Amino acid sequence: MPHFLAKSLELTDLPFNDEGYKLLYEAKGVKNPNESLICVNYEDEEFFIRKIKKPHQILLKAEKITKPSPIGILKGALRVLSKKSSLISHNLNNDTIKQTLRxxxxxxxxxxxxxxxxxxxxxxxxxxxxxxxxxxxxxxxxxxxxxxxxxxxxxxxxxxxxxxxxxxxxxxxxxxxxxxxxxxxxxxxxxxxxxxxxxxxxxxxxxxxxxxxxxxxxxxxxxxxxxxxxxxxxxxxxxxxxxxxxxxxxxxxxxxxxxxxxxxxxxxxxxxxxxxxxxxxxxLRQSEDKKIEYDFNFSSFSLKSLEKIHQVGKIIKADFFVHVCEVFKADDKVILILSFGDFNWPVSKIVIFDKKRAYYFGGNPLSTEANIKSHLELLNLLMEK
Missing domain, CATH: 3.40.50.150 (Vaccinia Virus protein VP39)
Incomplete structure (x- = not known):
């Protein structure tokens, strides 16, 4: 997977544009301050890069939930970020045709x-x-x-x-x-x-x-x-x-x-x-038509109260679950990384809360019964908070 290691990384000038990439903002971990998410926009596609501070070095790699395709888009974003760093090592050279094919x-x-x-x-x-x-x-x-x-x-x-x-x-x-x-x-x-x-x-x-x-x-x-x-x-x-x-x-x-x-x-x-x-x-038979539609909207919420939502951990019900895995915070945003849905085939999604709205990053979950129940449980959790 594309990544690079650096001694340091300077991102004081966010947002900035370079080679068609828009580096928008950095959201820092609430539970783990040594990790953060960097939001990138490329040709109207948005994704996150995860930044991990380690002793004497920093690792930058894809946030796998939002990993773009083809992988060459990710490599390009990492190359742009590497210009802001003191590089130690990387694997960002030699894009193949299949890595750049859209x-x-x-x-x-x-x-x-x-x-x-x-x-x-x-x-x-x-x-x-x-x-x-x-x-x-x-x-x-x-x-x-x-x-x-x-x-x-x-x-x-x-x-x-x-x-x-x-x-x-x-x-x-x-x-x-x-x-x-x-x-x-x-x-x-x-x-x-x-x-x-x-x-x-x-x-x-x-x-x-x-x-x-x-x-x-x-x-x-x-x-x-x-x-x-x-x-x-x-x-x-x-x-x-x-x-x-x-x-x-x-x-x-x-x-x-x-x-x-x-x-x-x-x-x-x-x-x-x-x-x-x-x-x-x-x-052996023709089935009845089945169509489930759900909008996955969010009701009112408070950005301040969301900062401690990671303390909830995992909520387990009879036929679904909701797990607040991580929470990240930027100046005007709170970002949740969630795992939810069916126990045997869970879904991982990112939810972004800003001052005006809340939404699932990259599009809503599929309208399965377990996903809908999980979303309703998340709404209840936000109302309690």
Whole structure:
């Protein structure tokens, strides 16, 4: 990840502009004064850089919640900041093409609803993108949505989309379990889940779960399917057991079936004569339409009272939680870093409070039931304060 170390950093002239970057303000940690957030604007995109004071040096790196894409934008901002410092070391040279490519096919989760896609296909955790890109090439009239949380994989596939001239592949950086909850009913043809991390010791972190299948059943059109392909027999058997408990799905099993698109990992397992399991789960019904909308507005608040909100820590309810992780303060702003929502797939967001308004930095959370309940709990907390 791009970063640099410096003996010192001089930021007394904020705000300032350099090379198209606007360095707006620095918010200092309330709980930990040795850390701060520096707000950066580049071509109308805003993000934060985290500054960490250590003995005899300062570290500057991305605030991962707001990390911009492509990563070259972050590197450029860090290079601008490095001019204000006494550098010790850095890794900010040699931007690659994929690190600077800005693609219209890299979209925010909310954009899927705005673009009005219908009868699309999803691949969850596409990795190198070999399977996703092959499908898109062979079916130019179908829309494909790739979901991934690994930034290098995203950058690699966006570069391939550009090189191949594809117009029917969209990439989203999000936990698919969260996104599935807000997608329209009966809108998806196929959900591909190929070689997911098995998480056998932490099954709550798996993509495939009872809750996931409930949402997938709603999102898939009648006759649509989930295609799980895995080399992990425990994961395969657990998913099969979950699917058989559903009255609205039919399961189809194959073993060591040859695939048209073979990833480098699958090829390695085939050479090792390792079993590969395929589970296809078919949706047998048309679901009722489901549309949840919520505005995530904030009511009245006091900037002064917010400074001690970090003392609240974590609030745990039956089916959601809210954790005030960190609080930062600038002259006219209080910034909260929050984790909230569902226990098994939490959301991390930043909320900014200034004299006139409060808002979620980078856009509102998705309108899932757990996120809405978490927001309402946050409103109650602010009223108490």
């Amino acid at each position: 693609s219209k096919f890299f979209i925010k989760p909310q954009d899927i609803l705005k673009l009005g896609f219908y009868e699309f296909c999803i691949e969850i955790g596409f990795g190198s993108g070999r399977h996703l890109l092959k499908l898109a090439q062979e079916n130019p009239n179908k829309i494909y949505i790739g979901m991934e949380i690994h930034t290098p994989s995203i950058q690699q596939v966006l570069r391939q989309i550009d090189l191949l001239g594809l117009e029917n592949v969209y990439i989203v950086c999000i936990d698919a379990r969260v996104l599935l909850e807000i997608l329209p009913s009966n809108s998806c043809e196929i959900i591909y889940v190929h070689f997911p991390v098995p998480w056998n010791k932490k099954p709550h972190r798996r993509v495939m779960s009872h809750k996931f299948l409930i949402q997938a059943d709603r999102v898939l059109k009648k006759g649509g399917l989930i295609e799980l392909r895995t080399d992990d027999e425990e994961y395969f058997r657990d998913t099969l057991e979950i699917s058989l408990k559903s009255h609205n799905m039919r399961a189809e099993i194959t073993k060591n079936l040859s695939s048209e698109v073979i990833s480098k990992y699958e090829a390695r397992w085939q050479r090792a004569e390792k079993n590969i399991f395929d589970l296809r789960i078919f949706c």
